[in-house]
Amino acid sequence: MSTAHTSNTYSAVGGIQHEEALLFEHAHEASEAISLPGVQGDISAELSAFSRQEPANIPGLSEPETVRHFVRMSQWNHGIETGFYPLGSCTMKYNPRVNEQVVRLSGLANIHPDQPMDSVQGVLALLYELQEWLCEIAGFSDVTLQPAAGAHGELTGLMMIRACLDARGQQHRKKVLVPDSAHGTNPASAALCGMYCVELKSGADGRIDLDELKKHLDDDVAALMMTNPNTVGAFESDVKEICQLVHDAGGLVYGDGANLNALVGMARPGDMGIDCLHINVHKTFSTPHGGGGPGAGPVVVNDTLAPYLPVPRIVKEGETYRIETQDEKSCGTVLGSIGQVGVLLRAHAYIAAFGKNHLHKIAQDAVLNANYVLHRLQDAYHVPFKGLCKHECLLTDEFQNKHGIKTLDVAKQLIDLGFHPMTIYFPLIVHGAMLIEPTETESKATLDSFCDAMLEIAEQCEAGDTQVLHDAPMKPIRRRLDETQAARKPVLVWSD
Amino acid sequence: MSIPADLKYTKEHEWVRIEGDVATFGVSDHAQEALGDIVFVELPEIGRTVDAAEAYAVVESVKAVSDVYAPVAGEIIEVNEALESEPEKVNTEPYGAGWIAKVKMSGNADELMSDDEYATFLEE
Numbered sequence: 001m002s003t004a005h006t007s008n009t010y011s012a013v014g015g016i017q018h019e020e021a022l023l024f025e026h027a028h029e030a031s032e033a034i035s036l037p038g039v040q041g042d043i044s045a046e047l048s049a050f051s052r053q054e055p056a057n058i059p060g061l062s063e064p065e066t067v068r069h070f071v072r073m074s075q076w077n078h079g080i081e082t083g084f085y086p087l088g089s090c091t092m093k094y095n096p097r098v099n100e101q102v103v104r105l106s107g108l109a110n111i112h113p114d115q116p117m118d119s120v121q122g123v124l125a126l127l128y129e130l131q132e133w134l135c136e137i138a139g140f141s142d143v144t145l146q147p148a149a150g151a152h153g154e155l156t157g158l159m160m161i162r163a164c165l166d167a168r169g170q171q172h173r174k175k176v177l178v179p180d181s182a183h184g185t186n187p188a189s190a191a192l193c194g195m196y197c198v199e200l201k202s203g204a205d206g207r208i209d210l211d212e213l214k215k216h217l218d219d220d221v222a223a224l225m226m227t228n229p230n231t232v233g234a235f236e237s238d239v240k241e242i243c244q245l246v247h248d249a250g251g252l253v254y255g256d257g258a259n260l261n262a263l264v265g266m267a268r269p270g271d272m273g274i275d276c277l278h279i280n281v282h283k284t285f286s287t288p289h290g291g292g293g294p295g296a297g298p299v300v301v302n303d304t305l306a307p308y309l310p311v312p313r314i315v316k317e318g319e320t321y322r323i324e325t326q327d328e329k330s331c332g333t334v335l336g337s338i339g340q341v342g343v344l345l346r347a348h349a350y351i352a353a354f355g356k357n358h359l360h361k362i363a364q365d366a367v368l369n370a371n372y373v374l375h376r377l378q379d380a381y382h383v384p385f386k387g388l389c390k391h392e393c394l395l396t397d398e399f400q401n402k403h404g405i406k407t408l409d410v411a412k413q414l415i416d417l418g419f420h421p422m423t424i425y426f427p428l429i430v431h432g433a434m435l436i437e438p439t440e441t442e443s444k445a446t447l448d449s450f451c452d453a454m455l456e457i458a459e460q461c462e463a464g465d466t467q468v469l470h471d472a473p474m475k476p477i478r479r480r481l482d483e484t485q486a487a488r489k490p491v492l493v494w495s496d
Numbered sequence: 497m498s499i500p501a502d503l504k505y506t507k508e509h510e511w512v513r514i515e516g517d518v519a520t521f522g523v524s525d526h527a528q529e530a531l532g533d534i535v536f537v538e539l540p541e542i543g544r545t546v547d548a549a550e551a552y553a554v555v556e557s558v559k560a561v562s563d564v565y566a567p568v569a570g571e572i573i574e575v576n577e578a579l580e581s582e583p584e585k586v587n588t589e590p591y592g593a594g595w596i597a598k599v600k601m602s603g604n605a606d607e608l609m610s611d612d613e614y615a616t617f618l619e620e
Contacts, residue, residue: 184561425559431530483558487535488583 017477020072022494027059076477078420084446086373088392088423088435089183089231091261091283098353099286099346108345113337117322123341124321128314130348131298137351137359138260138277139270140300144309145339150258152334153278153297154189154225156310159331160276160301161223161252162193163308167329170250173222177246179208181232181427183256186225195222202429206232206385206394208242217249227256228269231427231435233370233389235262243273252276252304260284261439262367262391265360276301284362285347296343310334365440366391369447373438376451380458384430391439397432403461405469407432410457412480415473417453497618498525500591504567504605505614508549511591512567514605519568522595523555523586526618531557534586539575540597546570548603553596555586567608570599 044051061069079085085092103109111120131143147153158176165173176190179200187197198216203209208226224246228236236242243253255269255277261284263269269277278297282289289295301309310333312325323338354362367390374383374393382398397407411421411434423435438447460469473479503511509527513520528534538554546552551563552572575597579585586594609617 425532428560428562484533484535484584487533487556487558 017075018072019477020069020076023059023061023066023069024057024494026061026065026069028061083418083420084438084442084450085420086422086436086438086450087420088233088394088437089258089426090423091258091280091391091437091439092420093261093283093286093439094441095286095288095346096350096353099349102349103342103345109342118320121321123345124314124323126348127338127341127344128316128321130344130351131314133348133351134279134298135300137264137268138257138279138300139268139272140277141270141303142306142309143298143300144313144334145296145298145344146310146313146333146335146337147278147297147299148335148340149282149295150256150278150280150297151185151189153280153299154185154254154256155192156297156331156334157254157276157278157299157301157305158189158193158195158223159310159334160299160305160308161254162195163329163331164252164305165222167308170222173220173251175216175218175220176222177213177216177224177251179226179230180429181206181230182225182227183231183258186227186256190223190225202232206230206234206429207236208238210238210241210245213242213245217245217251219250221246221249221251223252223254225254225256226274227259228272228274229259229262229390229392231259232385232394232430233392233435234385234387235390239272239274247273258283259391262363264363265358266363270300270302274302276305281343281347286350287343287346294340294343296340296347298339298344312338314338362440363391366438369438369440369442370436372444372447373436373451376448377454380455381434392435392437394427394430395434395436396430397434400458400461401432403464403466405461405466407434409466409469409472410434410454413457413460413469413472414453416475417456419450419453497529498591499611499615499618501611503591503611504608505611505617506549506565506567506608507617508565510565510567512605512608514568514601517601518573519570519599519601519605520595521552521564521567521597521599522590523564524614525590528587528590528594531555531562532559533557534583537576537579537583537586537596539577539579540572542572542575544572545602546572546599548607555583564596566599568599568601568605569603570601572597573600574598 080092080094107122111123127145131145134143135141147156174195176195176197177200178186178197179202181202190197200208201212226236228239230236246253252275253273255274257277257279260279264284276299278299280297281287282295307329308331311327311330312323314321315324370389370391370393374389377395381395384394384396397410407424411424414421425433426435427433503513505511505524509524511522511524534555534557536556540552546566546569548569549565552566553564555562555564576595
């Protein structure tokens, strides 16, 4: 195994890498990259109170200095376009270039939210079509495109659930049940929505335990938030019964759609009894993400929650599209416009490129790839939950612990071998978790190369060659960072 | 793994030292080891009453943020303010300077484990 792969298999090598100062540290007054167009006449009277009292602190840099700064900074970065990025529960799939080509068309790129509706019928038609597609793919009857990211979608979904319960005269229902394997955003969203959380302990197979669920179902329950497949990579096979139990208790079921990539085209959360679901188009539908955005988290709803959708939303009357801004029952407005249009249009392009008859291949290949990785690594790393996984596989550092090696060491060594580490220490219910999501866009060669690296690390452990693992990473411009010190004494503001 | 004999323990890996009607709370050596380097401790308000098994504090490590549950019911009468600037004491002295809060007990401690029972529980 490991004997076959030497430096020609792994891609990370040294080379010219530059230390790079902050823009303000580079700055010198002599040159500026831009010359602002001259202002005709004195406009300070027009600006009145908005007139700047002191010069803006714009670093004086020439154009090549500016370009080099940002290119050098970008070279410190690792993205899906640099290499394999198996971050579990994040669906770091390749973002096809055709999406970028589409979204840069002048009729889509050079428009303004406030221009007359009859001049933007094209973009409204595309967004309306996307609404219909998302509903069909996920099995729901209506949708809002407004939320700007997944967690924003969670909040929006819970706001609709709140509005629905209030309309039923059930203002007292504030308890949100959240499995202990859930994404951390779930309890945060519930708290932000004025509800409180009760944690559901997972069963021995990593799934929701029906008896545990029943214990907590009472007249206070507003909602269950569930992720399917969940974060241990397992399908919640009791999903229909779970939804029925929550509904019988008078609550609603929120679906965290972060793992939709495992189901797309194969199974529909709406058919499973879930009441609403956010869709991370920046995951499942390949719009760029990472680094904080922009994302988009449309929320699809069933008939129960449809009356409470946010406004504004796009409506179609005959062959004309317009934006509806008023609705008495609506839970409100969650974004200043109809949504992150550029991101949503990329998702439209992606879905259109696959088409109805091929969309299921995304889920099939994503699940196949994750199981391939699981199969190759299952003897070298401890697998906490046996059996086939969905789109991501979960391993732990239990075998490596006896050699003093932890998940963090494995992750750091992967960097030296040319791979972005997997998600580590999540889900929290598994000690030393390593959550690997390869996605469908990786070739067998890439998967093999990653698995070879993981097996080599396991062999290094077994051979007692552990110092190199404790020291890793050696190759990047920054070595192992002191994460503890960074968290205990963070320096968040630059000053000279 | 240190498990002092004069303390009681919970399945959530908290310890409690009972002296008269005052109970001192902290997290066990096993808990601090599993959490990793603690970087922040959110302490409860003095005067707050907590039920047994109710979350009364939050510890944040480089890996995760975790609730800390009260081993017994009572009213918070003192908190370890030193942890605000030195949260690492939870790692270095979990049973000493890393204590989190003291309560005036209102409930009993019947449900808690002895050191031997906790050691057995950890092995399982």
